[in-house]
Amino acid sequence: MLELYHNDMSVCAQKVRLILAHKQIEWHSQHLNLRAGEQFKPDFLKLNPKAVIPVLVHDGNIITESNVICYYLEEAFDSHPLMPLELTKRAELREWLTRLDAGLHEHIAVISFCLAFRQQILKRYTSESALEDFLNTIPDPARAILMRDMVINGMSSPRLNIAILAYQKLIKDLATAVENNEWILSTGISLADFAFLPYVERLEQLQMAKMWSEYPQIDAWLTRIRATEAYKVAMLDWHNQNYIELMAQSEVPEL
Numbered sequence: 001m002l003e004l005y006h007n008d009m010s011v012c013a014q015k016v017r018l019i020l021a022h023k024q025i026e027w028h029s030q031h032l033n034l035r036a037g038e039q040f041k042p043d044f045l046k047l048n049p050k051a052v053i054p055v056l057v058h059d060g061n062i063i064t065e066s067n068v069i070c071y072y073l074e075e076a077f078d079s080h081p082l083m084p085l086e087l088t089k090r091a092e093l094r095e096w097l098t099r100l101d102a103g104l105h106e107h108i109a110v111i112s113f114c115l116a117f118r119q120q121i122l123k124r125y126t127s128e129s130a131l132e133d134f135l136n137t138i139p140d141p142a143r144a145i146l147m148r149d150m151v152i153n154g155m156s157s158p159r160l161n162i163a164i165l166a167y168q169k170l171i172k173d174l175a176t177a178v179e180n181n182e183w184i185l186s187t188g189i190s191l192a193d194f195a196f197l198p199y200v201e202r203l204e205q206l207q208m209a210k211m212w213s214e215y216p217q218i219d220a221w222l223t224r225i226r227a228t229e230a231y232k233v234a235m236l237d238w239h240n241q242n243y244i245e246l247m248a249q250s251e252v253p254e255l
C-alpha cells in the first residue's frame, strides 16, 4: 500500500505524481493545505520533521525527499521504466536531478513567492503582528528568514535575481538537451523529463515563458510531455484554479 502526502500545486509533489502515473502505480492521497500550515502539525512532523511534502509511505516505510522518492519508485516498481540501462546515461540522469536539490528547487520557491504566493500570505495575515506570529510558527530559522524576505520584499528581494539567473541557465541547458532529441536524455523519456516539467510549467504559469522565446524546442518538448496520460492524471486533474489565477496576475520582472 502506497500513501503520498502531497499538495495539488507543489512542484516536487507534481514530480512524484507524474512518476506514479507513468508507472501506473496505485496510491492513496493524503493532501496537505500548505497555506493553512498543515505541514507543521504534530502528526505530520512525526512523518517528516523537516515539515515538507512530499512524503511517501510504502508498507509502513517512510520515504522523504522527492528525488529519493523518484529513485525509490523506479527501483521498487519495474513497470514502465524511467531510467536508462546504460550507466553513463544513468549518471547523466542523476546529474539533472541533482540540479534540483543543488538550488533550483529553492529558486522556484523564491520566484513563486516573490511574484505571486506572497499575496496569499499577506491576505491571510493582514496585520503586522499576525504576520509575525505566522513567521514564528516556522520551525526552521533559515526557512523563516527566507519566508520573511520573500513575503516582505517580493520583487525587490535580492534572492529573486539569483533565482532568475539560475533558471536562465537551466533553460539554456534544457534547450540544448532537447534540440535534437525528443526527451532530455537521448535514450528516451526518463525521470528527468517528469522531474523538470513542473518547474518549467511553473515559470509559464508565472508569465515567464518568454525566457524560452528563442528556443521553440522547449515548447515542442512541453507539447510532447503534455500529450502523455501521466500529465493529465498527475498535473491537470490536480490543477488548483485559485493558484493558477493568482500566478496569471504575477508581476513579471525584466528578463
Ligand SMILES: N[C@@H](CCC(=O)N[C@@H](CS)C(=O)NCC(=O)O)C(=O)O
Pocket (backbone or CB within 6 Å): 010, 011, 012, 013, 034, 039, 051, 052, 053, 054, 064, 065, 066, 067, 101, 105
Ligand atoms: N528537497 C525537498 C524539498 C521539499 C519542499 O520544499 N517541499 C515544499 C513544497 S514544493 C513544501 O513542503 N513546503 C512547505 C512550506 O512551504 O512550508 C524535496 O525535494 O522533497
